[in-house]
Structures are given as C-alpha cells and as structure tokens.
Amino acid sequence: MIHSLKSDLASFKTLAFRPGLNVLLAEKSSGANDRQSRNGAGKTSFVELIHFLFGGNARTDSIFRSDALKDASFEMQVDLGGDVISAARSGSKPSRIKIQGATEHWPIPPLLDDDTGDLILSNDNWRTNLGALIFGLSVDPEMRKRFVPTFRSLFSYFVRRQNSGGFVQPTQQSGKQQNWDQQVAISYLLGLDAGIAQEFQEVRAQEKAMAELRRAAKQGDLGRFYGNAADFRTRLAVAQTKARQLRAQVEAFNVVPQYVDMEREATEITRAISALNNDNLIDRELIDQLAMSLDDERPPATDDVERLYAEIGVVLPDSIGRRFEEVARFHEAVVGNRRAHLSSEIEAAEGRIVARDRERADLDRRRGQLMEILRSGGALEHYNRLQEEVGRAEANVETLRQQLEIAERIESTKVQLEIERARLRQSLQNDLHERNGVVEEAIVLFEELSNALYERAGSLTIAATPNGPTFEVTIDSQRSKGINSMQIFCFDMMLATLATRRGLGPGFLIHDSHLFDGVDERQVAKALQLGADQAEAEGFQYIVTMNSDALPDDGFREGFDVRKFVNPTVLTDELESGGLFGVRFV
Incomplete structure (x- = not known):
C-alpha cells in the first residue's frame, strides 16, 4: 500500500493514506466563480504522480519537467518486498531514483552516491526491481524475451490514466496498448500460462x-x-x-589476339589469288593467240612463180632464178625469226602461268592456315x-x-x-482445462462483483481462439448510464483481488474520478461501498479521486459512512494554491 506522498516543494499538499478505501476529494472553494474548474485541482495529476514515482517515462512534455515542478523532488512511502521503503524522484533528474529502507534482498541493490550519501538506482533498474518484487517478473536478461509481461504494462491495470485512454474498455489499460500485450498481461495477472499468449x-x-x-x-x-x-x-x-x-x-x-589482322590478311590473300587467276587467264588467251599465229607463219611459194612464167613461155635468165632462191631464203629466214619470237612469247607466258600457280599455291596454303585459326577461335x-x-x-x-x-x-x-x-x-x-480452478475463480468473482452493482450479474468469458486467449466482459444493463465504466470497475476489482490472493500486485488499486463520469449516483455509491468491502476483505488499498459534489449522499447500506474514508487533505479549485502542487503549471 501507499503510506504517504510528500515533496520538498513548499506548496505541495502532503497526502497520507490508510488501508482500505481512501477518497481524495476536490472541492469548489468559497467564492469560486463558474469559470473555475476542479479539473485543475490535481486529481489527475495525483495519478500522474503515482506513475512518475513508479518508474513512468518523464518525457520533455511531462508536467514534472515543467518550469514550475522540474526542480522539485517528490517522495513516496510504500510497501515493497515486505518492507516500507521511501523512493524519491525529480523532473530535473528523472533517471535517478533515491531510495531509503531495507534493500538488501532486492535483485538489483541501489548504489551509494559518494557525493550525497544517498542510495541511488537508475530508473531502468528501479522498474526491474519493481517488476520482480511486485509481480514476480524475472530479472535475468536471458529470460526476458520478446513479448513478455513488463512491470509498466501490468502496473497500469492498477492505476489507469485518463490521458492515456485507460478508461475505454476493461481489457485495455491504454489506447495504444496492443492486443498481444493485453493477452500476455491479463493471462499473467489471472494466473494463466502467459507464455502461450507470448508464443501467439x-x-x-x-x-x-x-x-x-x-x-x-x-x-x-x-x-x-x-x-x-x-x-x-x-x-x-x-x-x-x-x-x-x-x-x-x-x-x-x-x-585469337590478332584476329582482326588475320582476318584482314586472309581477305588480302583472297584478292591476290583472284588477281593471279585473272592474270593466268589473260596469259592463256595470249598463248592461244600466239599458237594460232605460229601456225600461220610460212615462206612465200617461189615454185608457183616459176611455173607461171613457164606456162606463158617466158624463159627467165639464170640470174633471175638465183634471185628467186635468194628471196626464198630471205623469207624463210624472216618466218623462222617470227616463229622463234612467237615460240619465245609462248614460253614466257607459260612460265608466268607456272610462277603464278606456284605463288597461288603458297597463298592458298597461307589462307588455309589463317582460316583454320579463325574457324577455331575468335576475337577478344x-x-x-x-x-x-x-x-x-x-x-x-x-x-x-x-x-x-x-x-x-x-x-x-x-x-x-x-x-x-x-x-x-x-x-x-x-491450459484453460488444467487451470480450470483459476478460470472459475475469475469468472465467479466477476459475477459476484457485478451482481453487487446490478440486479442482473455480468459475465467474464475466457476463450481459446486461433488468435490467442480472449477476455470478454459484459454487464447486461442497457438502461444504466456509464455501463462501460462499471465493467472496468468490476474488471479492475477482480484483477486486484486475484493478484492479492496470489501475493502479486502493488497492494493498491487507484481509480481516477473520470471512471465515474456519467455513472448513475446509485451505482457510484454501490461501487464505493463494494470497493471498501473488497479492499478490506482481501487486504489491499483502494484509492479514489472524486469531485465533492459527485460523492453520493445516499445509496449506501445502513451503517456505511463514506465520509469516514475521505482523505483529510482536500484539494480545491483555488487558482494559485488549491491544487495538489499548490502552483499552476502549463
């Protein structure tokens, strides 16, 4: 349970709490006008302070890091691990928690600050200790796998926050809480195997x-x-x-490194062979012509001249005969020379053909070598x-x-x-079958709690689905206002009761006044009365913040005086000093 809250901020209103029901009221100050609202009296800030002291994040927009509060240290006395300890934290050093009390048995003991003499924990180690001491969570890093229950997630079911969307539905303590976290946290708090939800x-x-x-x-x-x-x-x-x-x-x-050069050489050889073939053709035609000319070369027929003269009776002198012989010999000499020249030309042409054939054969062999190389390879x-x-x-x-x-x-x-x-x-x-006793206890307890508020009892349904465990809460009272709030009330009261019975939980349940917005006055009375009875019977503390005019005057059983549970420190809407912190902050 929480014993007290205090601060070195002079204007802070120290709060002391007792076991069982505690009602923290916000009243309208005398002479206050209609524009003054008790929404700024500090009821919600009280809930934020509890979260701040129990390791909540202190981002730059946190009220505890505002100019008005950042230098103030806030301290609580609370039962933890079987002892009453003191824990203090400030907005200027939000990662530093000052501890007083018996801490020898803590999983992570605080360290002594040589400069101040204080026992100090980092906020991360503070939350680890809280998880182990309040909920029995493992501190072994190897055991802290993904999707396991965490202290902050479990704790938020016992101290819901309006600003985080904590009063929307029973199974969700924050508007941003994911479905898996709900399954794991509720399974753990009810005593089911949370590891199955984790595996889902x-x-x-x-x-x-x-x-x-x-x-x-x-x-x-x-x-x-x-x-x-x-x-x-x-x-x-x-x-x-x-x-x-x-x-x-x-x-x-x-x-072939010289592929292009070889290809060019082969082309040139082909052209050269073609030229040689053409030259050979010309020479062969020349030989044919020379051979024909050689056949036609004959000396003149002198015998025919002499026979002609004889036939006409002309007797030529001997000197003329000799001249014919000389002419004949001359012609034979000329023809012989001509024939010799033609024969020489033929031989020369034939020689050229033979030389070309020999050159062509050499070129053809080289071209064959090149083509073989080119056929077997290629260019780089x-x-x-x-x-x-x-x-x-x-x-x-x-x-x-x-x-x-x-x-x-x-x-x-x-x-x-x-x-x-x-x-x-x-x-x-x-698991639901093996832990049937746990399931029945939760179902029956929720029914009893809802039956204390309404004529027709509500129900808690726990089911195994292909998407993991589901927890559905219903209260059949459609004509009642604020039925969702009462579902949350019964659900939270059930969790607090079962956790206390199992030796888990912080030892308290806190409800902000927003839970009772729109709830019928008779149901509010029954809820406060039920909360007081349940807290006393089970041994946990139930703290409620309310506006004074929302506190019911009747609807309670005979002999139940709600006023005796009201905290002696009353918050007001007085502009400067009436709120919990005694100052206004943005």
Missing part, C-alpha cells in the same frame, strides 16, 4: 515478417509468379540450361561479349534461385505457422 505473438510477428517479405519481393522481379514456387522451379530450370550452354561456349572459345572483343552474356545468364539464375527460396520459405512458413497456431490453440485449451 511470436507467430503473428513471423506472419508480419512474411508479409513484409512478400511486399519486398513484389517490388523485385517476381511479377505474377510471386509466391508460386512451382513456376519459379520451371523458370530456374530453363535459365540454368541456357547459362550452362553459354558457359560451355566460353570454355571452348579460343581467343567477341569473347568479352560472350562472357558478359554468361554473367547476365548466371546472375538471372541466382536471382531466380533466391526468389525460389523466398517463395518456398513463404509457402513452407505459411504452413508451419498454420500448424503452430493450431498447436498453440490446443495448448491454450489444455
């Missing part, structure tokens, strides 16, 4: 990771084949075959292009292989997660 969240986290993987994969080259492993296997097989074929071509490729440029193509093909294979792995992992994980969900649901059903 692990499954959801993996499903979320798979969803993110699918989104990331869709941004790549998966296209319409995304998620279909069978189609990826087909595409991968085709791509691998193409890559192997290209790789084989590269391995068999013979790079061609080889590089082929290598690039192989690289692209193999990169495509690797991409498809990765995409196939992703698709197979997604398909396999989806099946595994479905199996895991079914297994967890069975485990949850088994």
Whole structure:
C-alpha cells in the first residue's frame, strides 16, 4: 500500500493514506466563480504522480519537467518486498531514483552516491526491481524475451490514466496498448500460462515478417509468379540450361589476339589469288593467240612463180632464178625469226602461268592456315561479349534461385505457422482445462462483483481462439448510464483481488474520478461501498479521486459512512494554491 506522498516543494499538499478505501476529494472553494474548474485541482495529476514515482517515462512534455515542478523532488512511502521503503524522484533528474529502507534482498541493490550519501538506482533498474518484487517478473536478461509481461504494462491495470485512454474498455489499460500485450498481461495477472499468449505473438510477428517479405519481393522481379514456387522451379530450370550452354561456349572459345589482322590478311590473300587467276587467264588467251599465229607463219611459194612464167613461155635468165632462191631464203629466214619470237612469247607466258600457280599455291596454303585459326577461335572483343552474356545468364539464375527460396520459405512458413497456431490453440485449451480452478475463480468473482452493482450479474468469458486467449466482459444493463465504466470497475476489482490472493500486485488499486463520469449516483455509491468491502476483505488499498459534489449522499447500506474514508487533505479549485502542487503549471 501507499503510506504517504510528500515533496520538498513548499506548496505541495502532503497526502497520507490508510488501508482500505481512501477518497481524495476536490472541492469548489468559497467564492469560486463558474469559470473555475476542479479539473485543475490535481486529481489527475495525483495519478500522474503515482506513475512518475513508479518508474513512468518523464518525457520533455511531462508536467514534472515543467518550469514550475522540474526542480522539485517528490517522495513516496510504500510497501515493497515486505518492507516500507521511501523512493524519491525529480523532473530535473528523472533517471535517478533515491531510495531509503531495507534493500538488501532486492535483485538489483541501489548504489551509494559518494557525493550525497544517498542510495541511488537508475530508473531502468528501479522498474526491474519493481517488476520482480511486485509481480514476480524475472530479472535475468536471458529470460526476458520478446513479448513478455513488463512491470509498466501490468502496473497500469492498477492505476489507469485518463490521458492515456485507460478508461475505454476493461481489457485495455491504454489506447495504444496492443492486443498481444493485453493477452500476455491479463493471462499473467489471472494466473494463466502467459507464455502461450507470448508464443501467439511470436507467430503473428513471423506472419508480419512474411508479409513484409512478400511486399519486398513484389517490388523485385517476381511479377505474377510471386509466391508460386512451382513456376519459379520451371523458370530456374530453363535459365540454368541456357547459362550452362553459354558457359560451355566460353570454355571452348579460343581467343585469337590478332584476329582482326588475320582476318584482314586472309581477305588480302583472297584478292591476290583472284588477281593471279585473272592474270593466268589473260596469259592463256595470249598463248592461244600466239599458237594460232605460229601456225600461220610460212615462206612465200617461189615454185608457183616459176611455173607461171613457164606456162606463158617466158624463159627467165639464170640470174633471175638465183634471185628467186635468194628471196626464198630471205623469207624463210624472216618466218623462222617470227616463229622463234612467237615460240619465245609462248614460253614466257607459260612460265608466268607456272610462277603464278606456284605463288597461288603458297597463298592458298597461307589462307588455309589463317582460316583454320579463325574457324577455331575468335576475337577478344567477341569473347568479352560472350562472357558478359554468361554473367547476365548466371546472375538471372541466382536471382531466380533466391526468389525460389523466398517463395518456398513463404509457402513452407505459411504452413508451419498454420500448424503452430493450431498447436498453440490446443495448448491454450489444455491450459484453460488444467487451470480450470483459476478460470472459475475469475469468472465467479466477476459475477459476484457485478451482481453487487446490478440486479442482473455480468459475465467474464475466457476463450481459446486461433488468435490467442480472449477476455470478454459484459454487464447486461442497457438502461444504466456509464455501463462501460462499471465493467472496468468490476474488471479492475477482480484483477486486484486475484493478484492479492496470489501475493502479486502493488497492494493498491487507484481509480481516477473520470471512471465515474456519467455513472448513475446509485451505482457510484454501490461501487464505493463494494470497493471498501473488497479492499478490506482481501487486504489491499483502494484509492479514489472524486469531485465533492459527485460523492453520493445516499445509496449506501445502513451503517456505511463514506465520509469516514475521505482523505483529510482536500484539494480545491483555488487558482494559485488549491491544487495538489499548490502552483499552476502549463
């Protein structure tokens, strides 16, 4: 329980609390006008102060870091670990908690500050100690896995905050509290196996990771084949075959460094052979012509001249005969020379043809060598292009292989997660069956509490679903105002009772006045009376903040005087000094 709250801020109103019901009232000061509201008296700030002292975050917008309060230290005396200890904290040094009292048995003992002589804990270690001492949470870092119950989450069911959306629904102590945290926290507080709810969240986290993987994969080259492993296997097989074929071509490729020069030389040789063939053709035609001319070369027929003269009876003198012989010999000499010249020209042409044939044969052999080299290899440029193509093909294979792995992992994980969900649901059903006594205790207690407020009792339903445990609270009283608030009241009272019975919890339950907004006065009276009875019977402290005019005058059982539970320190709406802190702050 909380024994007291105080501060070195001179204007702060020290508060002392006792066991059982405590009502902290805010009254309207005498002479206050209609514009003065008790909403600034400090009722909600009281709740914020409790959270601040119990390790809540102190961000830059916290009231305890405002100019009016940042230099003030706030202190509480509270039961913790079987002893009454003192814990103090300030807005100027929010990560530093000053401790007084027996701390030897704490999991993380405070350290002595040599300068001040104070025992000091960091706020993180303070929360770790609170979790272990109040809720029995593990302090072993290896045991503190993801999605486990935390002190701050569990504590907030005992001190709900209006500013955090804590009065919206019974199972949610904050508007930002996620579903998994509700499942884990409530399971833990009720005495169920919170590890099953934790494993459900692990499954959801993996499903979320798979969803993110699918989104990331869709941004790549998966296209319409995304998620279909069978189609990826087909595409991968085709791509691998193409890559192997290209790789084989590269391995068999013979790079010819002077490929271009050799190709140019082979072309020039081809031209030279063609020119030699043309020259040979010309010379052969020349030989044919010379041979024909050689056949036509004959001396003149002198015998025919002599016979002609004889026929006409002309007898030529001997000197004329000799002249014919001389002419004949001359002509024979001329013809002989001509024939010799033609024969020489023919031989020369034939010689040229033979030389060209020999040169052509040499050139043809060289061209054959070049062509053999060119056929067996290729240019370096061609080889590089082929290598690039192989690289692209193999990169495509690797991409498809990765995409196939992703698709197979997604398909396999989806099946595994479905199996895991079914297994967890069975485990949850088994846990509810094995802890039937715990479940029945919670259900019956909630019914009894709601029955004390309404003619028709409400109900608490605990079920095992494919998405984890569910906790549904209903109170059938549609004509009553503030029915949701009373559901929260009964739910919180049930948690505080069960936690106290199990030796867990802070030993107190605090309700802000906002819980009773819109609630019928008779139900408020019954709730206060029920809270007082339950707190006294179970041994925990119930603190309520209320406006004085909202405190019921009747509706209580005979002999129950709510006024005796009102805290002697009363808050007012007086502008400067009436509130809890005695100052106004922005």
